[in-house]
Amino acid sequence: xxxxxxxxxDSGVGGLTVLKELRRILPYEDIIYLGDTARVPYGIRSPExxxxxxxxxxxxxxxxxxxxxVVACNTVSAISLKEIQKKVSxxxxxxxxxxxxxxxxxxxxxxxxxxxxEATIKSSAYFKAIKAISEDLEVFGLACPLFxxxxxxxxxxxxxxxxxxxxxLKSMLEIAVDTLVLGCTHYPLLKGVIQDVMKxxxxxxxxxxxxxxxxxxxxxxxxxxxxxxxxxxxxLKFYVTDSTDKFVSIGERFLQSKIEDIEKINLGR
Amino acid sequence: xxxxxxxxxDSGVGGLTVLKELRRILPYEDIIYLGDTARVPYGIRSPExxxxxxxxxxxxxxxxxxxxxVVACNTVSAISLKEIQKKVSxxxxxxxxxxxxxxxxxxxxxxxxxxxxEATIKSSAYFKAIKAISEDLEVFGLACPLFxxxxxxxxxxxxxxxxxxxxxLKSMLEIAVDTLVLGCTHYPLLKGVIQDVMKxxxxxxxxxxxxxxxxxxxxxxxxxxxxxxxxxxxxLKFYVTDSTDKFVSIGERFLQSKIEDIEKINLGR
Numbered sequence: 001x002x003x004x005x006x007x008x009x010d011s012g013v014g015g016l017t018v019l020k021e022l023r024r025i026l027p028y029e030d031i032i033y034l035g036d037t038a039r040v041p042y043g044i045r046s047p048e049x050x051x052x053x054x055x056x057x058x059x060x061x062x063x064x065x066x067x068x069x070v071v072a073c074n075t076v077s078a079i080s081l082k083e084i085q086k087k088v089s090x091x092x093x094x095x096x097x098x099x100x101x102x103x104x105x106x107x108x109x110x111x112x113x114x115x116x117x118e119a120t121i122k123s124s125a126y127f128k129a130i131k132a133i134s135e136d137l138e139v140f141g142l143a144c145p146l147f148x149x150x151x152x153x154x155x156x157x158x159x160x161x162x163x164x165x166x167x168x169l170k171s172m173l174e175i176a177v178d179t180l181v182l183g184c185t186h187y188p189l190l191k192g193v194i195q196d197v198m199k200x201x202x203x204x205x206x207x208x209x210x211x212x213x214x215x216x217x218x219x220x221x222x223x224x225x226x227x228x229x230x231x232x233x234x235x236l237k238f239y240v241t242d243s244t245d246k247f248v249s250i251g252e253r254f255l256q257s258k259i260e261d262i263e264k265i266n267l268g269r
Numbered sequence: 270x271x272x273x274x275x276x277x278x279d280s281g282v283g284g285l286t287v288l289k290e291l292r293r294i295l296p297y298e299d300i301i302y303l304g305d306t307a308r309v310p311y312g313i314r315s316p317e318x319x320x321x322x323x324x325x326x327x328x329x330x331x332x333x334x335x336x337x338x339v340v341a342c343n344t345v346s347a348i349s350l351k352e353i354q355k356k357v358s359x360x361x362x363x364x365x366x367x368x369x370x371x372x373x374x375x376x377x378x379x380x381x382x383x384x385x386x387e388a389t390i391k392s393s394a395y396f397k398a399i400k401a402i403s404e405d406l407e408v409f410g411l412a413c414p415l416f417x418x419x420x421x422x423x424x425x426x427x428x429x430x431x432x433x434x435x436x437x438l439k440s441m442l443e444i445a446v447d448t449l450v451l452g453c454t455h456y457p458l459l460k461g462v463i464q465d466v467m468k469x470x471x472x473x474x475x476x477x478x479x480x481x482x483x484x485x486x487x488x489x490x491x492x493x494x495x496x497x498x499x500x501x502x503x504x505l506k507f508y509v510t511d512s513t514d515k516f517v518s519i520g521e522r523f524l525q526s527k528i529e530d531i532e533k534i535n536l537g538r
Contacts, residue, residue, distance in 0.1 A: 038315070040313070044511070046511075145418060146419065146424075149415050149417075150415065153415055163432070
């Protein structure tokens with residue numbers, strides 16, 4: 001038993017979908033969230049730069065004495081997860097492996113679609129993770145570059161969103177995947193519209209799957225909070241590397257609750 | 270008379286709309302374009318960082334012995350133009366002042382709309398530039414965050430684009446501006462749809478206005494190319510700080526011609 005906080009970082013607000021799920025299934029844990037908003041987006045940077053940035057995020061959270069680290073960023077999970085795991089002694093959970101495993105469990109016709117940012121799709125990280133579990137499955141990747149700006153603008157339903165989702169996903173309908181992985185932490189906010197368009201397809205929400213893995217690891221290692229219900233809900237603390245205003249206004253839509261205890265810090269130079 | 274090249278830089282591909290207009294009205298000039306694609310977008314960085322990056326771009330182009338520098342980036346023009354002008358001895362032309370002046374010349378009812386990225390609108394750079402020319406005009410700024418990703422995705426017409434443009438610009442129609450400044454170098458690619466939606470409104474294209482100012486400065490200083498027609502069209506040379514592939518595929522849509530002579534360089538560390 002261990003009351004130290006869980007640490008979680010992302011390049012921006014996207015990882016808040018993971019935080020939301022963690023909070024839902026592990027309400028008594030203290031959680032520290034770091035959004036490296038001054039250097040977002042990571043997806044367009046070189047692998048060396050992404051690794052350097054993610055080490056800086058990791059070191060900051062380690063200085064807060066966390067017991068487990070969640071890498072809630074698809075780009076970092078795809079590029080730097082193994083290097084972070086080598087570097088630290090606490091458990092580190094990424095977002096790709098949990099989503100890949102849930103997709104393998106879900107598919108019946110053996111055709112899995114992956115949607116994500118250009119960087120995530122180009123990295124083939126989900127493709128490799130799924131193939132590593134089962135060689136026989138067919139995996140189809142598709143970048144949907146407009147989904148992130150749509151979500152950040154707060155447009156998550158209505159006719160415009162519906163048309164954009166239809167435009168992107170028509171190829172997935174043609175291929176007839178029976179499982180679609182939301183391979184970007186922003187995409188759960190579009191889940192309603194995506195499910196409407198992909199009627200009989202199972203959607204895999206990486207945020208939900210990642211939270212489940214975190215719960216399992218805490219239980220296995222016996223490091224979950226020992227004060228369940230005694231001291232009430234766990235505390236949430238937020239750090240960002242750029243102005244807090246924009247993070248709060250967009251972030252509260254992601255989290256569907258208030259962001260109160262937030263602080264701006266500097267990372268790198 | 271002077272056959273040295275014109276230098277032009279932007280954080281990414283957007284400045285190519287300015288290059289296209291320069292090329293159209295000054296076909297015999299050699300032009301060097303620098304896109305700092307490894308560090309795009311500048312609009313979300315602090316003013317100190319934007320200034321540092323823009324000095325690095327300026328120094329690189331000066332090392333190529335340019336005779337005039339075009340800052341084809343709204344963010345840099347808003348934040349760092351004066352500091353760049355202080356630092357160098359050649360003429361430096363930004364994109365904001367030319368657009369502001371054209372808007373003042375165009376308006377009849379005294380109501381001018383400015384559309385741009387969040388960073389440009391927040392900087393109030395167009396507002397200040399217009400007010401400096403005429404105190405009496407009313408200026409209305411509006412950020413349209415989805416326009417840049419739309420253009421980069423290559424979606425510049427069709428029903429989806431039309432609906433998005435209508436959604437953003439309905440406030441401008443209500444205010445009844447008679448002049449609308451396209452205050453972002455990406456927006457000229459949406460000009461057709463924007464004009465359809467804003468029927469009787471004059472659109473000011475900063476790219477066109479900036480190119481006109483460049484021609485005027487070259488003429489005034491007597492440094493335009495002396496080989497008009499003798500050696501044929503001027504040469505175009507491109508430098509980028511990240512992979513050339515994506516720049517070429519998106520850039521050719523901006524330029525509506527081939528991008529051939531392109532090289533990747535490193536700026537900063």
